[in-house]
Amino acid sequence: VQLVESGGGLVQPGDSLRLSCVASGITFGDYDMNWVRQAPGKEPEWVSVINDAATRTYYADSVKGRFTISRDNAENTVYLQMTNLKSTDTAIYYCATDEPVLGLPTGPGPASRYDYDYWGQGTQVTVSS
Numbered sequence: 001v002q003l004v005e006s007g008g009g010l011v012q013p014g015d016s017l018r019l020s021c022v023a024s025g026i027t028f029g030d031y032d033m034n035w036v037r038q039a040p041g042k043e044p045e046w047v048s049v050i051n052d053a054a055t056r057t058y059y060a061d062s063v064k065g066r067f068t069i070s071r072d073n074a075e076n077t078v079y080l081q082m083t084n085l086k087s088t089d090t091a092i093y094y095c096a097t098d099e100p101v102l103g104l105p106t107g108p109g110p111a112s113r114y115d116y117d118y119w120g121q122g123t124q125v126t127v128s129s
Contacts (some may be wrong), residue, residue, distance in 0.1 A: 001025035008123030019080040021095030029073040037091035044111040092122040
C-alpha cells in the first residue's frame with residue numbers, strides 16, 4: 001500500500017492550495033480517507049475525513065469553512081482544497097487511512113500515525129509573507 005501526497009508549497013496568507021493524495025495497493029473506493037497535519041514542534045492534528053462514498057465529511061474546527069475534502073474514486077485520489085490560508089496552517093500534511101470497517105465516520109479521527117494502518121510521506125505547506 002502506498003499513499004503519495006503532493007501539491008504543497010510556499011504561499012502567502014490568504015492564498016489557496018490544493019493537496020492531492022494518490023493511493024495504490026488498495027481498493028480505494030472501500031476506504032475512508034483522512035488528512036492529518038503536523039506543525040513544527042507540535043503534536044499532529046487531525047484535519048478532515050471523507051467516507052468511502054464521499055457522502056460524509058468532517059473537519060477540525062481550525063479549518064472548518066476554509067478547507068474542503070473531496071475524492072475521485074476513479075483516480076484513487078483524495079484532495080484537500082485549502083483556501084484563506086493562515087500562518088497557523090503551516091505544517092506537513094499527511095493522508096492516512098485504515099482498513100475498512102462497518103459504519104460511517106462520525107467525527108474527528110485520531111492524529112497519530114500509529115492509529116492508522118496506512119500513512120503517506122507528507123507534503124510541506126508553508127504559509128508566510
